[in-house]
Amino acid sequence: MSEQPSVPVDADRLVPSDAHVLGDPDAPVTIVEFGDLECPYCRDAAPVLRDVVASSGGRVRLVFRHFPLFEVHPHALTAALAVEAAGAAGKFWEMHESLFEQQDRLDDDGLAERARELGIPAAEVVGDQVQQHADAVRRDYADALALGVQGTPTLFVNGERYRGRVTREGLEAAVSAAAAR
Template identity: 65%
Template sequence: MGSVPQDSPLDPHRHSYGSPTAPVTIVEFGDLECPYCRAAAPVLRDVVATSDGRVRLVWRHFPLFEVHPHALTAALAAEAFAAHGRFWDLHDAAFAHQDRLADPDLRRYASEAGIDPDEVVGEAVQRWAPAVEADYLEGLSHGVGGTPTLFIDGTRYTGPITPDALRAATTT
């Protein structure tokens, strides 16, 4: 997919929500077009928000491009948004409008966020392919096959994605 842009370090924690010094990290391998990821998003944010700085969430791309036709382009656009410090803006817009993730939609979200729409679609966005590919390959190396897949401090979480279950899992 090409080389990594010099201004795009492949920090696996680059899309982090919550305190960067939180002692507990939940890593989500997710797909911006996945309805299960959309359902998990407010639960995960709530767990982080109510943890008093103890838990942070890290997003890693795992676009299920065979079943979600816009997942890969949305992931690439999210990386372009991230270059402007706006990753979570596209994350939230994608989940709010999963039925509107085609190029014209991504261009509109960029324009609304004050980002040049030409940066988030087409050839320009391909510069972010190595970052998305790195996340995807990392997921595969850990046995990820579907989304959302969560890891809490490196251990795969297999319980329900509910506030109580995740709070219990992040306090042990």
């Protein structure tokens, strides 16, 4: 059975007003990643995505949204809450990168250690206080389900679903196609 071509998704539906953006917020091309901080494939895609943004000359921005696969990854949800808490302290992308670098330490002790390394009090990223960020994670998760997301990383480039392995060449081709539209 062949796969049906994807229908572009409205960018407003993909990028909430409080989105975590890497790159120029006004870039003409937006890559939205629905990811899981405990997913090894997301960890492998992260440097590729950062490199595409960094080398784009301001043409590309990355938006990270949460799709914690909590049934498979026992620490994905607490990691999502912790990175949101770090975002409230202005350190979302630093914590994002740190969690991928230390993906084998996503328990509360590991999250607290990563926070301290970034100058964030540990109590802000673990425990009851972190629950104040649950609505953002729930919203991302619900939006992902509504879009048919089933695994991570799932990417959209200017609303078009990206298919295949996340490679620099593949993403650059998708970005070029999106810029031409």
